[in-house]
Amino acid sequence: MHKHVVVILPHPDDESFGCAGTVAKFRKEGVPVTYLCGTLGEMGRNMGSPFFANRETLPEIRKQELINACNVLDMELVMLGLRDKTIEFESRDEIAEQIKQYLDKIEPTLVITHYPEYAVHPDHDAMGAAAIEAVKRINPEKRPEVWAQAITNDRYDVLGVPDVLQDVKDVFDIKLKAIECHASQFGGMLKKFKENAATTNDEEIYERFYREEFYRWKF
Numbered sequence: 001m002h003k004h005v006v007v008i009l010p011h012p013d014d015e016s017f018g019c020a021g022t023v024a025k026f027r028k029e030g031v032p033v034t035y036l037c038g039t040l041g042e043m044g045r046n047m048g049s050p051f052f053a054n055r056e057t058l059p060e061i062r063k064q065e066l067i068n069a070c071n072v073l074d075m076e077l078v079m080l081g082l083r084d085k086t087i088e089f090e091s092r093d094e095i096a097e098q099i100k101q102y103l104d105k106i107e108p109t110l111v112i113t114h115y116p117e118y119a120v121h122p123d124h125d126a127m128g129a130a131a132i133e134a135v136k137r138i139n140p141e142k143r144p145e146v147w148a149q150a151i152t153n154d155r156y157d158v159l160g161v162p163d164v165l166q167d168v169k170d171v172f173d174i175k176l177k178a179i180e181c182h183a184s185q186f187g188g189m190l191k192k193f194k195e196n197a198a199t200t201n202d203e204e205i206y207e208r209f210y211r212e213e214f215y216r217w218k219f
């Protein structure tokens with residue numbers, strides 16, 4: 001059983017859409033989870049559907065959505081204050097050091113992050129790489145294991161079968177509630193999902209929402 005889990009992702013909503021089920025399962029077992037969230041997603045293009053945000057109000061709205069989602073998931077939140085859409089241009093060394101300071105304090109046994117180069121968005125790739133670099137700097141005896149989430153369509157061809165498959169159907173209500181907190185980003189998508197849920201075949205919903213998968217990072 002894990003002692004403490006740390007999730008390291010760049011955007012508000014990455015946690016809810018990507019690993020909320022896994023977080024909910026850990027919380028059910030009583031394992032503390034801390035989210036180091038890189039940015040406030042302030043450069044996002046979605047302003048709600050119908051619009052309720054604008055360029056000025058988006059950071060504050062997304063921050064509140066993030067806080068709400070973390071409350072739903074009962075997970076501690078740390079905002080790292082990086083700038084959205086620019087993580088790839090920041091010094092990886094500095095971000096890794098910033099992350100490592102938290103890891104040294106928290107001493108997690110597991111870190112969840114994106115799989116660099118296979119996470120679709122440059123911020124995802126850069127944050128994953130910095131998180132893995134931070135873990136690498138921890139003494140091997142104290143080093144937590146890392147579960148890396150790949151998203152690209154070619155992931156199975158290149159990386160093979162994921163090492164960790166989490167069936168999150170039993171906590172799906174919590175995951176959906178967390179996703180719903182991010183109304184500025186997923187309002188339109190969720191409506192579509194709910195409309196299609198009756199007609200979509202089960203396998204598709206399963207793949208997309210009921211299963212979370214990770215690759216164990218090899219150092």
Ligand SMILES: [Zn+2]
Pocket residue numbers: 010011014121124
């Ligand atoms: Zn993201």
